[in-house]
Each structure stands twice: as structure tokens, then as C-alpha cells.
Amino acid sequence: DAGITQSPRHKVTETGTPVTLRCHQTENHRYMYWYRQDPGHGLRLIHYSYGVKDTDKGEVSDGYSVSRSKTEDFLLTLESATSSQTSVYFCAISEPRREGTDTQYFGPGTRLTVL
């Protein structure tokens, strides 16, 4: 978890409310990722960023948006939270390699419950 923090670590919210999760890194890594982890599904990529203001969708991006205005911060927003978005959310960082992706380093996770 070194160099990567996520806030909040736990959040309970109600259906229909907006929620923003923050990932902050001190490693100056170029790539940042948001995943969700659910029982039986492993980790699934929501969105990722390959630089400031450069983002792209992952496998399960519907209902989520992201922003990256600084190298160190990557925000994940649920515009109108639904119960299906109850999950544990992980942020990860990596540096690009010439041959495929490099090791990813993960934050401690945010447990989100949508009632």
C-alpha cells in the first residue's frame, strides 16, 4: 500500500446520492486504475488513466465517471449511486513498459455500501 492512499476507507450512502472516491499517489506513476471487487467476480476494471486528463473506459464503466487533473490524484464518481454499486473499490498505479503492462501497486481499498 506504500505511496497510495484511498479516501474514504468506508462509506455508507443512500440510493440516488452522488459519491466521489479519491485515490492519491506519491510515486509519480503515470498510469492509474480504478477496480471494483465483488464475490465471484475477482477484480474488474472500471476506468483507467494514462496521464493527466487522459482517461478511458474499462470493462464495467457504466454509472461511473473519472477525472484526473493532477498526476497524483484520480477521482472516481458515482453520479447517482445504486445498490448494485455496493462493492470494494481499489485504486492501482503502474508505469508503462515497452512490452505490455508492468506491475500494478494497489491501494488499501474503499468499502462502499449503497442502501
Added chain:
Amino acid sequence: SQQGEEDPQALSIQEGENATMNCSYKTSINNLQWYRQNSGRGLVHLILIRSNEREKHSGRLRVTLDTSKKSSSLLITASRAADTASYFCATDRNTDKLIFGTGTRLQVFP
């Protein structure tokens, strides 16, 4: 969709025994990685094996890769109670994205 599927889903062994986990994937890959996740924590990288490698070692870990069968195995030798965790394989296809499997839960009893 999941690229990797781990087998078994859960494994229970005694300390000192070896633990073997398998990962199968669907399409050609560039690299395959294994990660460990302790309960309530983020994932931690263990080892990376490239598509042109067949075996790799790191301490008590041994990873094999068979690209013809689209499968990999992770062997933990002389397991310890501290090895209790979930283990995930992850693959990439020369992109900046990893695709994770569903994981194997390993329980090592003292």
C-alpha cells in the same frame, strides 16, 4: 469478461505442505502475473512471467507457464500460516490493462 480462471476456488492445507494453484486463460497473452490479497487489504504483486518464459522462481514461489494450453500454475513450497490469503492471476495482451481471474482462497493451518 474474465480472462483468467483459477482452480481450485479454495484450498486448505497444513503448514509445511506445498500449495498449487492453477490459472487458465482464453486468449494469447504478453505477460502473466500472480498477486496475493490478504483479507481486507489491497493486492500485492508476487511474480511476473513473460509469454516466452516457461518457469520462474522467487523464494518459495515457482510459477510455470504453458502457452500452448493457455495455463499457468503457482506453487508455494513449505507453506506457512502467513501464506493464508487469496491468490489471483492477471494477464495482459501488450496493453496497459490487466485482466484478473476470480482467485483461489488458500487457508494454511498451523
